Amino acid sequence: MPLRYAVVCSSNQNRSMEAHNLMNKRGLIKNQTFTRLIRPTISYRNRRIKEKPERFQDCRERFDVIFTVEERIFDQVMEDLENREKRTNEIVHVINIDVIDNPEDATVAAFMLFERNGRFR
Numbered sequence: 001m002p003l004r005y006a007v008v009c010s011s012n013q014n015r016s017m018e019a020h021n022l023m024n025k026r027g028l029i030k031n032q033t034f035t036r037l038i039r040p041t042i043s044y045r046n047r048r049i050k051e052k053p054e055r056f057q058d059c060r061e062r063f064d065v066i067f068t069v070e071e072r073i074f075d076q077v078m079e080d081l082e083n084r085e086k087r088t089n090e091i092v093h094v095i096n097i098d099v100i101d102n103p104e105d106a107t108v109a110a111f112m113l114f115e116r117n118g119r120f121r
Contacts, residue, residue, distance in 0.1 A: 003064040008056050008077055015069040015099050018110035021049045067113050069099040
């Protein structure tokens with residue numbers, strides 16, 4: 001069974017969208033969902049990549065690997081996972097890669113996440 005991935009960022013604008021776009025182009029998006037942690041204060045601009053933003057806290061899908069792009073988000077994801085009802089007791093790997101939230105760094109980070117993705121297959 002293919003691994004299921006999530007990439008969590010704070011605004012669903014640069015960092016997770018670049019990863020989503022790259023993995024989609026490489027054919028890896030089929031069993032993966034990319035979600036965000038908090039509601040953006042700016043309008044959603046990425047409809048060409050993904051129909052709508054999603055909140056990680058609202059998502060009850062199971063993931064094998066969750067990438068975060070900022071230490072604060074990593075902490076929030078860990079807290080959210082700890083507070084969820086434990087149904088299956090399955091392991092999830094949560095990996096943080098700090099990424100500055102701008103288009104250039106987001107593109108570089110997308111390739112880093114893509115390379116890490118290959119290590120988990």
